[in-house]
Amino acid sequence: MTTAKSQRTVFFVSDRTGITAELLGKTLLTQFPGIEFLKRTFPFVDSVDKAKSVLAKIHDTAQKEDRPPIVFSTLINEEVRAALASDRALIIDLFADFIRRLETELGQESTHALGLSHGIGDELVYQKRMDALNYTLSHDDGMHTANYDRADVILVGVSRTGKTPTCLYLAMQYGICAANYPLTPDDFNELALPKPLQPQRAKLHGLTIQPERLAKIRHERKPESRYASLENCQGEIRAAEALLRQAHIPILDTSSMSIEEIAISILYGTGLIKRVKT
Amino acid sequence: MTTAKSQRTVFFVSDRTGITAELLGKTLLTQFPGIEFLKRTFPFVDSVDKAKSVLAKIHDTAQKEDRPPIVFSTLINEEVRAALASDRALIIDLFADFIRRLETELGQESTHALGLSHGIGDELVYQKRMDALNYTLSHDDGMHTANYDRADVILVGVSRTGKTPTCLYLAMQYGICAANYPLTPDDFNELALPKPLQPQRAKLHGLTIQPERLAKIRHERKPESRYASLENCQGEIRAAEALLRQAHIPILDTSSMSIEEIAISILYGTGLIKRVKT
Known part of the structure; x- marks a missing residue:
């Protein structure tokens, strides 16, 4: 339980721009004004290798600060998402649960296609x-x-x-x-x-x-x-x-x-x- | 299971601008290109009465279309959020679960204060x-x-x-x-x-x-x-x-x-x- 203004490191990880991850993540964090959040954003994480490299930074931070960083992620590809899994961070995946619930309700599998928001799109x-x-x-x-x-x-x-x-x-x-x-x-x-x-x-x-x-x-x-x-x-x-x-x-x-x-x-x-x- | 291009009605409901709800909601929906989504946004839903009025529209839609609308909501106030609860819609609450997980990890209760993103803020x-x-x-x-x-x-x-x-x-x-x-x-x-x-x-x-x-x-x-x-x-x-x-x-x-x-x-x-x- 924290009383003085404490610091936590937050990672935003996305396979595209990271705008969605940052927006929802920062909105959620404004609900905790007693804590100072150090924010690091990693856009265009669209391969397993890039995810592993971000994960290494997350683990470095976890070790240095001796507590789990907060990670907001919007990763569509399941292999990339799996590569970011960790029990040394609080990983808030903004897609996984919601996509599954939508698939059930809509009776369709999602396409898992990247770049459909904040790209040129239509x-x-x-x-x-x-x-x-x-x-x-x-x-x-x-x-x-x-x-x-x-x-x-x-x-x-x-x-x-x-x-x-x-x-x-x-x-x-x-x-x-x-x-x-x-x-x-x-x-x-x-x-x-x-x-x-x-x-x-x-x-x-x-x-x-x-x-x-x-x-x-x-x-x-x-x-x-x-x-x-x-x-x-x-x-x-x-x-x-x-x-x-x-x-x-x-x-x-x-x-x-x-x-x-x-x-x-x-x-x-x-x-x-x-x-x-x- | 839908094969032809079908239609679903989607509600975005927010106590402030609705920008976050629309952004994450639309990002999720781009994963289902086979479906045409009719989108209706309700910003500034910051009282129980306003939530009830939106809920009435959701139920109207559910009845008219004979299937549950999809609702993306970002409501901070718990009473307002409760007033939007329904078993006749798929309600995807973009805050509830995440806020709870953050409260646990950060060891703090959230403030439940409105208007902290997309307002003038700092x-x-x-x-x-x-x-x-x-x-x-x-x-x-x-x-x-x-x-x-x-x-x-x-x-x-x-x-x-x-x-x-x-x-x-x-x-x-x-x-x-x-x-x-x-x-x-x-x-x-x-x-x-x-x-x-x-x-x-x-x-x-x-x-x-x-x-x-x-x-x-x-x-x-x-x-x-x-x-x-x-x-x-x-x-x-x-x-x-x-x-x-x-x-x-x-x-x-x-x-x-x-x-x-x-x-x-x-x-x-x-x-x-x-x-x-x-």
Whole structure:
């Protein structure tokens, strides 16, 4: 039983990128904040020899630290998986049990084929992601509004509410053509949507943020500027929210949200997921 | 036992974004290519009531299709998790067993706290990702080479080898300041690195690609152009590879790789992971 902050070494082992192993493993480890985890990732472990070489490192660590390392593995090939077996580590195999239960329920054997996630996989799906990313990069920050017919979603808000990173995430992960349009003081003179946005009402989604948080973010970029002052942030946000509400555009407060959370909220909160097939 | 391509409905249920549930679930499902999976994701299921409402949908589906849906869930709260229990679905709980095994090995109870992955989490780590993304966006395609001292890595290659999406992925997922510099015919007149790259040799990583694949990608953007012609692609690639080899820069062939695979190869193949702490 540990009381002081202790250390444990964790291995992530995968036959492909290791992204899945790291993601689920790190998610599980966040549940143990009292322990400091030293993380080592081994991607592309796709042969028995490579597995043996990782196993040797695991055993070295077990001996040096005098306790079992934690190992998260996603290995499809059974021989490679067998080569990593050890009773000197806690091996959490993220596939083995689940694959077996799925085989039973689905009445099929699994293919044991590698590289089916995070590879190019379906060429068309991959191409769609790359196309969306190109679209998003060239429709950042109010650029090329003439092409808004091709957009799946257009994020609207004042500077530094999270529009650009959210658009990039939606494009890269979901193949969504996501444009964004910054609201600036020029737009607040009349209480109407800027012209390029008016025909696109159904695709618009507003982002807002607490003024204190916005001032902090803007101060990091332009310290002591009027742009970053709390008073200015309050004014811009008040005006932007009024404009968006008047136009019946949904608004999301991003103050305590990560870009993943913003993206998922927009994807599932607005029917976007039904308009685009991801 | 199914022989023709059959359909199964799959639910992804999470108390936060659902990214982990979708990722591991979809990875497992790629092992069963004979089946078409209809996917429904329910993020932010963070109360017993919300879980009950999802369970009602699961039971509806079970009744309509006359067989159990597959459910991948990542629910931390035990009451919420209990509210989703059902014997009319195959429920694959991606946390329950693993958390218990970790508790035993680590000698600690887990916190059962929500939102620890894909949330903002550690503010400093999140800020590093956002800063890296800003850096990467403003150092795309050879821009602002004067700031290369701040770069963690600089990708070099001819147009359309995957430099920009890989840089964005490294920044967004790993907080890596990734710049990229395009090699153009102007650079091939002398067999030397372009001036802005010369002081940065240790950070450079070359990307290359098969000429046929490059011609295909370029044709989609600029059909029938000299830029996209196979002959031109062959010439550019030959010259770029000669230049990079001469300068002892590592080169990765991205022809059959996804951006995730390119990013991970660079991260773990070159010592970058040791230079930057992710």
